[in-house]
Amino acid sequence: MSAGTGGGPDDGLRASDLAVSLGGTLVVDGVDCTVPAGALSALVGPNGAGKSTLLRALAGVVPARRGTIQWQGSDLLRRPRRERARIAALVDQESGTGVPLTVREVVSLGTMPHRPLLGFGNSGDDDAVLAALESAGVPELRDRLYGELSGGQRQRVQLARALAQQPQLLLLDEPTNHLDPFAQLATLQLMRQLAGRGIAVVAALHDLTHAAAHCDHVIVLHRGTVVAAGEPRTVLSPALIRQVYGVQADVLVHPATGRPLIALSLPQAGRDPASEATDRAGLSYEGSSS
Numbered sequence: 064m065s066a067g068t069g070g071g072p073d074d075g076l077r078a079s080d081l082a083v084s085l086g087g088t089l090v091v092d093g094v095d096c097t098v099p100a101g102a103l104s105a106l107v108g109p110n111g112a113g114k115s116t117l118l119r120a121l122a123g124v125v126p127a128r129r130g131t132i133q134w135q136g137s138d139l140l141r142r143p144r145r146e147r148a149r150i151a152a153l154v155d156q157e158s159g160t161g162v163p164l165t166v167r168e169v170v171s172l173g174t175m176p177h178r179p180l181l182g183f184g185n186s187g188d189d190d191a192v193l194a195a196l197e198s199a200g201v202p203e204l205r206d207r208l209y210g211e212l213s214g215g216q217r218q219r220v221q222l223a224r225a226l227a228q229q230p231q232l233l234l235l236d237e238p239t240n241h242l243d244p245f246a247q248l249a250t251l252q253l254m255r256q257l258a259g260r261g262i263a264v265v266a267a268l269h270d271l272t273h274a275a276a277h278c279d280h281v282i283v284l285h286r287g288t289v290v291a292a293g294e295p296r297t298v299l300s301p302a303l304i305r306q307v308y309g310v311q312a313d314v315l316v317h318p319a320t321g322r323p324l325i326a327l328s329l330p331q332a333g334r335d336p337a338s339e340a341t342d343r344a345g346l347s348y349e350g351s352s353s
């Protein structure tokens with residue numbers, strides 16, 4: 064682990080030999096990874112690599128076939144569901160409600176793990192809901208019907224719902240998907256601020272520049288297994304990107320921020336497609352740590 068957080072081995076989340084089977088197929092197969100507390104981690108990998116499934120397994124939403132998930136050194140999956148919901152919040156890619164709820168009502172669902180078990184009142188909820196909507200940058204949507212929102216607006220409302228849950232571990236599945244450039248950067252900045260408050264934030268991302276420029280730690284998933292993990296500048300090398308995604312990568316420097324910019328292109332003409340296919344298929348773990 065090289066997130067630069069100064070945390071110990073029990074500081075954050077650690078998955079060991081985690082496997083998840085869907086429809087009879089192992090789609091997460093022996094994952095070992097850490098998500099440090101107080102750091103922003105990116106989970107990257109090609110379509111179908113198992114990122115969403117891994118995030119759901121870490122949140123306890125899909126059952127693990129084998130393996131363990133430790134939070135701050137103790138078994139997360141053995142904790143009661145309500146207690147787990149006070150620790151981990153998941154923002155899935157597609158989160159419908161099935162019933163016509165207002166944005167305010169959707170976000171208030173996030174406060175449920177903190178309400179008294181037999182309490183029906185919601186005093187204090189309104190403040191938490193409005194604060195969460197404010198943090199997610201969409202307070203003006205509070206009285207709209209959730210089902211009538213655009214994809215990007217829904218994405219931000221789901222983020223607000225997760226914030227209202229006051230999690231210590233925030234799992235985000237492609238949080239910048241559907242968002243315009245300003246909203247993408249605002250979301251990355253918010254994730255950074257949340258990490259700054261000590262939350263372990265992990266986001267599945269497809270934009271490798273976002274992962275390299277904004278994250279402390281990156282986990283690369285390929286065919287259900289972690290093939291590299293660690294500090295983004297080290298892990299996201301042109302060689303690894305070529306092997307995992309089959310594209311050519313040039314790592315440039317952002318003229319304004321000095322952070323990495325990863326420029327991608329299809330492999331140059333003349334490259335042997337057979338060797339490209341071998342590259343993509345024949346990966347073995349080469350990260351410094353997970």
Ligand SMILES: Nc1ncnc2c1ncn2[C@@H]1O[C@H](COP(=O)(O)OP(=O)(O)OP(=O)(O)O)[C@@H](O)[C@H]1O
Pocket residue numbers: 085086087088090108109110111112113114115116117
């Ligand atoms: N319910 C299901 N039953 C069987 N296989 C499934 C099911 N859901 C997903 N899969 C398969 O599991 C694999 C991993 O899917 P997952 O959605 O976790 O990948 P991903 O890395 O998040 O992909 P993407 O980047 O396209 O969102 C894929 O091959 C997918 O087809």
